[in-house]
Amino acid sequence: MFIQSLQSLLDRCKTDFKLEHYQLQPYKIKLTQPWNTASDSIYYRQGFILKLMTAQGFMAYGDCAPLATMGTETIAEAQLQLTKTLDTVKDIPIDESWLDKLAHYPASRFALETAILSLVSLHRKQNLAQLLNPDASKNILVNAMLGGINKQNSKNITHIEEQGFQCLKFKLGIQPLEQEARQLKTLFSWLKPDTRIRLDCNKSWTLVQSQWFLDFINSELKTYIQRIDSIEEPLREFNIQNYRLLQKQTSISLALDESLKRFSDLKLLPVQRIVLKPTLIGGIIKSWQLAQIAQSRGIEVVITSAIETAYGLWPISYLAAAVNNGLHHGLSTAHWLEDTLIKAPEIKHGRITL
Numbered sequence: 001m002f003i004q005s006l007q008s009l010l011d012r013c014k015t016d017f018k019l020e021h022y023q024l025q026p027y028k029i030k031l032t033q034p035w036n037t038a039s040d041s042i043y044y045r046q047g048f049i050l051k052l053m054t055a056q057g058f059m060a061y062g063d064c065a066p067l068a069t070m071g072t073e074t075i076a077e078a079q080l081q082l083t084k085t086l087d088t089v090k091d092i093p094i095d096e097s098w099l100d101k102l103a104h105y106p107a108s109r110f111a112l113e114t115a116i117l118s119l120v121s122l123h124r125k126q127n128l129a130q131l132l133n134p135d136a137s138k139n140i141l142v143n144a145m146l147g148g149i150n151k152q153n154s155k156n157i158t159h160i161e162e163q164g165f166q167c168l169k170f171k172l173g174i175q176p177l178e179q180e181a182r183q184l185k186t187l188f189s190w191l192k193p194d195t196r197i198r199l200d201c202n203k204s205w206t207l208v209q210s211q212w213f214l215d216f217i218n219s220e221l222k223t224y225i226q227r228i229d230s231i232e233e234p235l236r237e238f239n240i241q242n243y244r245l246l247q248k249q250t251s252i253s254l255a256l257d258e259s260l261k262r263f264s265d266l267k268l269l270p271v272q273r274i275v276l277k278p279t280l281i282g283g284i285i286k287s288w289q290l291a292q293i294a295q296s297r298g299i300e301v302v303i304t305s306a307i308e309t310a311y312g313l314w315p316i317s318y319l320a321a322a323v324n325n326g327l328h329h330g331l332s333t334a335h336w337l338e339d340t341l342i343k344a345p346e347i348k349h350g351r352i353t354l
Contacts, residue, residue: 004285004289005096005285006096006099006113006116006117006285007095007096009117009120009131010094010095010096010116010120012120012124013120013123013124015056015123016093016094017054017055017056017058017093017094017116017119017123018054018055018056018091018092018093018094019052019053019054019055019086019089019090019091019092019094020053020054020055020090020091021053021090022050022051022052022053022086023050023051024048024049024050024051024064024079024082024083025048025049025051026046026047026048027045027046027047027048027049027309027341028044028045028046029044029045029046029309029337029338029339029341030043030044030337030338031043031044031045031307031336031337031338032335032336032337032338033147033336035307035336036147036148036171036174036202040069042067042069042307045065045307045308045309045337046065046075047063047064047065047066047075047078047107047308047309048063048064048078048079048082048111049061049062049063049064049309049311049341050062050063050064050082050111050112050115051115052115052116052119054094054119055091058119058122058123060115060116060118060119060122061114061115061118061311062110062111062112062113062114062115062116062118062311062312063110063111063114063279063308063309063311063312064078064082064107064108064110064111065107065279065306065307065308065309065312066078066107066108067107067279067280067306070258070280070306071106071258071261071280072105072106072107072279072280073104073105073106073107073108077105077108078105078107078108078111081101081102081105081108082102082108082111082112084101085098085101085102085108085112086112094116094119098112098116099112099113099283102282103282105282106279106280106281106282106283107279107280109282109283110278110279110281110282110283110284110312111312113283113284113285114283114284114311114312114315117131117284117285117315118315127318127354128284128315128318128319128322129318129319129321129322129354132284132288132318132319132322133322133323133324135324136318136321136322136324137321137324138321138353138354139351139352139353139354140317140320140321140329140331140351140352140353140354141166141167141326141327141328141329141350141351142165142167142328142329142330142331142332142347142350142351142352143165143167143168143169143198143229143328143329143330143332144160144163144165144167144168144169144332144350145169145330145332145333145336146160146168146169146170147170147171148170148171148172148174148175149170149171149172149174149180149183149184149187149199150174150175150179150180150183152170152183152187152190153190154190157187157190157191158190161191161192161195163349163350164348164349164350164351165195165332165350166194166195166196166328166350167195167196167197167198167229167328167350168191168195168196168197168198169197169198169199169200169330170187170197170198170199170200171200171202172184172199172200172201172202172204173201173202173203173204173205174202177205177209177212177213181213181216181220184199184221185220185221188221188224188227191227195227196227196228196229196328197227197228197229198228198229198230198231198232198328199228199230199231199232200232200233200257201231201232201233201234202233203233203234203235203236203238203258203259204234204236205234205235205236206235206236206237207235207239207242207245207246210234210235210242210246211245211246211249213234214246214249214250214252215249217250217252218249218250225250225251225252228252229252229253229328230252230253230254230255230273230300230302231250231252231253231254231255232254232255232256232257232275233255233256233257233258233259234246234254238259238262240268240270241270243256243270243271244270247270247271247272253271253272253273253300254271254272254273255271255272255273255274255275255300255302256269256271256273256274256275257274257275257277257304258280260274260275260276266290266293266294266297266299267297269294269299272299272300273299273300273301273302274290274294274299274300274301274302275302275304275330276290276291276301276302276303276304277304277305277306278303278315278316278319279306279308279312279316280306284315284316284318284319287303287319288319288322288323291303291319291323295323295325300325300327301323301325301327302327302328302329302330303316303319303320303323303329303330303331304316304329304330304331305330305331305333307333307336307337308333309337309339309340309341309342310334310340310341310342310343310344310345311341311342313331313333313334313340313344313345314344314345316331317329317331317345317352317354318354321352321354328350331345331347331352332347
């Protein structure tokens with residue numbers, strides 16, 4: 001039986017964790033290269049490490065790393081809301097209802113929930129993946145995130161492949177469409193025959209441009225179609241009918257990431273894949289619930305980091321292990337930070353072993 005709520009995990013501990021003290025430790029970490037999103041270019045990751053100390057002597061941590069340009073609260077809002085929430089619950093047994101106060105502050109909710117989940121893991125002496133799913137995988141396949149397709153060269157691709165990565169992710173929507181299509185064709189000439197790629201379009205194109213790109217793949221890259229793992233967020237303006245048209249045009253999985261927040265019912269999804277970023281969604285449990293619903297309906301699920309510190313990357317990696325679907329997950333992000341604060345999950349031969 002899969003765990004469905006934070007409260008069920010707390011109840012299994014059969015003890016009352018009481019908050020004795022907490023700290024918010026701010027950080028601002030430079031990225032090793034700019035991270036381009038649909039609406040911005042990010043040069044730093046800034047946030048807080050939440051530290052909880054209980055009356056029982058347990059200490060646990062959560063990473064609050066807002067991305068306001070991607071729909072979370074601001075840094076200032078996160079600090080205010082976490083402080084307001086935790087100042088009112090000292091010496092009160094930790095309860096799932098604490099998260100209700102942060103319903104509209106996803107990065108803050110993620111931080112508090114992961115800290116509480118860490119308490120449960122410490123108490124039960126199980127990692128988070130095992131708590132969520134007794135059949136969680138111990139090995140997580142990971143894609144390499146390489147940035148803009150326009151910045152690649154054969155030497156760089158060979159270097160990544162030699163590290164054992166079999167799925168590589170590239171950003172599109174940076175240069176003119178026709179130019180990037182030609183670069184994609186060149187890219188395949190550099191790749192090993194068993195290497196797959198993912199394309200993130202950053203909500204850059206109109207419907208006509210997206211259709212042109214799929215036609216280009218169908219005609220110019222027909223022999224490589226099976227090696228294109230997914231195409232993420234091509235449409236500049238979200239339209240469910242347009243996405244249905246595009247998905248019917250190709251056998252490649254189209255994926256929603258930022259646009260996923262538009263759906264309260266996954267039955268209406270017009271694409272074959274969803275990308276879940278727990279920091280943006282508002283927590284591990286909520287992401288876990290969405291993953292189970294999606295997979296029960298035949299929708300592919302990829303778990304992805306939003307370039308959190310290792311305090312955030314660890315629980316996201318455990319979530320991917322719990323999902324256990326054999327897909328490559330977007331967890332190779334630690335190298336984008338000049339400092340991960342603690343040791344990040346180690347990636348060897350394109351996978352994380354827990």
